Amino acid sequence: MASNPPSSCCATGFKHEGTPVGELKTIDGVNTYIGTPKGNQKADTAVLFLSDIFGLFNNNKLLVDEFANNGYLTVLPDLFRGGQLTTDDMESGKTIKYMRETLGVKKIAAVGYCFGARYVTRFLKDGQINVGYHAHPTGTTHEDLAAIEGPLSISAAEIDQAFSVQLRHESEITLAKTGQAWQINLFSGVKHGFAVRADLSDPKQKWAKEQAFCQAIAWFNYHL
Template identity: 45%
Template sequence: MASNPPGDCCTKGFRYEGTPTGKDFKVGEHDAYLATPASNAKADTAILFIPDVISIWQNSRLIADQFAERGYLTLIIDPFKGDALSLNRPDGFDFVSWLTKGSNGQNPHTTEAVDPIIEEAIKYLKDAHHVKKLGAVGYCFGAKYVCRHFKNGIEVGFVAHPSFVEEDELEGFKGPLSIAAAETDAIFPAEKRHKSEEILAKKGDPYQIYLYSQVVHGFSVRCDTSKKIERFAMERAFEQAVVWFDTWLI
């Protein structure tokens, strides 16, 4: 495994201030959020945003809006069928049960359940918006599905503090991939980063791994923006993603 399974740290963090400007709607039966750029300069290009376990909420909407401000039509898809987790769950929450069974015991969040949702989102972007160049961002939980869906048309990827990505999934992403990592992260610790470097170097596609000091898992989407070091890391990780797409997707 190139990164470990999710844990308590996957819901810890802070809510950002701001007013989202995109629209909430449905892709099929799935909740979604679309952030649309003011210019059509990148009309055939889009970013699929595959979120962490909190899914579509204040922070993810604001980040999608930021990608739109940089010219990218950005779609967030809810991979959990309305069963996302809330911010700051109590310690000891049973992630394994939630992943395998869902909150009600009948809505699993396994690859068998999530893969078709990601495929439907990709199809929507291609059919409804005529997207020809597709990038994807994956935060925590979402990173796995960026890697898994290269075969379905994701050409360029950015992932931050990835969780439970299998080595063969990382190997299978045959395009440019950028990773933002936290210095303190039990899910993507140093040994997993180094193993990921080995895999990425061996497969030969453009890659980068940026390590941000004095931050923890989830920093790019849930950090405490009142702390200078955390805000810096969050902002630089976003710029890392934009520069990556501007270079390899356009």
């Protein structure tokens, strides 16, 4: 494994205050939250948001809104269908098909937090996802990383049993062999989940969360 499976650390963190402003739709039976830019939309590009185990949680919706505020139409499917998850749901690529065929998106960036990271890596293939980003990944394999066909950026926490120092260094070796552009930023003093569920009353955690988001935006702006 390039990162360990989800564990108890994936279910901890802080709920963020704020009112999401996006729209909830049903796509092929899946509840989907969509953030639409108010102006200066990136032409023919969009972000696929693959969430942590909390799914359509307020924190995730607020992050979707922030990607939209930066010009990216952003789509967050409920990967867990209200709590039930199957391998077929994850591997089907329904949301990618919807984005390309219904929304007319030509280039797709994908973000994956915790659980969602593995599927960003798996779909980082020609014709599916063009550029990927994930934070504090779980469940990724070296085979997935070795097979990427596009640029990948990762935000890592210093304190993370799922993406430990050893696994992070092993991932660097694997990524270096792909021939693709890659980046790993390490944030000191924060734990697994910081990019989504940080304690915003702690300036260090707040800063790290904001910088991880900026990392994703900068990566997408450059590669798209």
